[in-house]
Amino acid sequence: MNLNQQVLRTDVAGMPLEWISYKDAGRLYHLKQVAYACGTRLYTLHGGINASTGDQSIIEVNSIIATHGDGPGMCNKRYDYKPPLNNQTLFRRDNNLCMYCGHHFLTNALSRDHIRPISQGGVDTWENVITACRRCNNHKAGRTPAQANMQLLAIPFAPTYAEYIYLKGRRVLADQMEYLLAHFPRRSPLHARISNALARPRRGQAGFALETHV
Numbered sequence: 440m441n442l443n444q445q446v447l448r449t450d451v452a453g454m455p456l457e458w459i460s461y462k463d464a465g466r467l468y469h470l471k472q473v474a475y476a477c478g479t480r481l482y483t484l485h486g487g488i489n490a491s492t493g494d495q496s497i498i499e500v501n502s503i504i505a506t507h508g509d510g511p512g513m514c515n516k517r518y519d520y521k522p523p524l525n526n527q528t529l530f531r532r533d534n535n536l537c538m539y540c541g542h543h544f545l546t547n548a549l550s551r552d553h554i555r556p557i558s559q560g561g562v563d564t565w566e567n568v569i570t571a572c573r574r575c576n577n578h579k580a581g582r583t584p585a586q587a588n589m590q591l592l593a594i595p596f597a598p599t600y601a602e603y604i605y606l607k608g609r610r611v612l613a614d615q616m617e618y619l620l621a622h623f624p625r626r627s628p629l630h631a632r633i634s635n636a637l638a639r640p641r642r643g644q645a646g647f648a649l650e651t652h653v
């Protein structure tokens with residue numbers, strides 16, 4: 440039993456809300472906030488002994504739990520939600536690939552590139568940023584891809600809320616992946632990646648090397 444395994448919390452309608460720890464999940468069960476559970480059983484928690492009956496309470500925590508009540512900032516989750524931009528999620532959106540040379544890198548070797556540079560009026564938004572290795576970013580410098588004669592390998596996109604949750608997950612289980620996938624937009628660029636991950640035997644967080652020419 441991996442105690443770091445996160446539980447996917449959804450609202451009663453099944454809309455993904457956030458990742459929570461088994462302790463938080465146990466608390467929600469205890470507060471009778473859990474409406475129903477999906478996925479696989481992750482943890483069996485043993486609670487206190489009931490003084491009158493002598494029974495020990497047992498809580499079984501599943502990988503996905505639907506809860507009553509509001510999640511964190513429930514408004515704007517569905518349509519016009521723009522998740523906060525941070526490098527960790529940005530690099531995961533781009534699968535740790537440099538979007539110029541196509542090579543896979545560890546997170547600490549990657550950087551955030553502004554497609555249209557800030558110095559040329561570019562903004563710091565999901566649609567104007569892309570993952571780049573240091574070398575490509577230095578080469579591009581304060582130019583647009585066209586000015587630098589570099590080609591982008593993918594079109595940057597702002598994740599929807601469900602996509603953002605997926606990208607923030609530390610170790611997403613297959614059933615959680617499938618669940619989140621069902622909430623992605625039909626044209627989500629993440630579809631293919633997740634489908635591939637689900638089709639493949641689990642081998643940890645192996646990188647997906649995309650062979651592309653520069």
Ligand SMILES: [Zn+2]
Pocket residue numbers: 537538539540541542571572573574575576
């Ligand atoms: Zn590169």
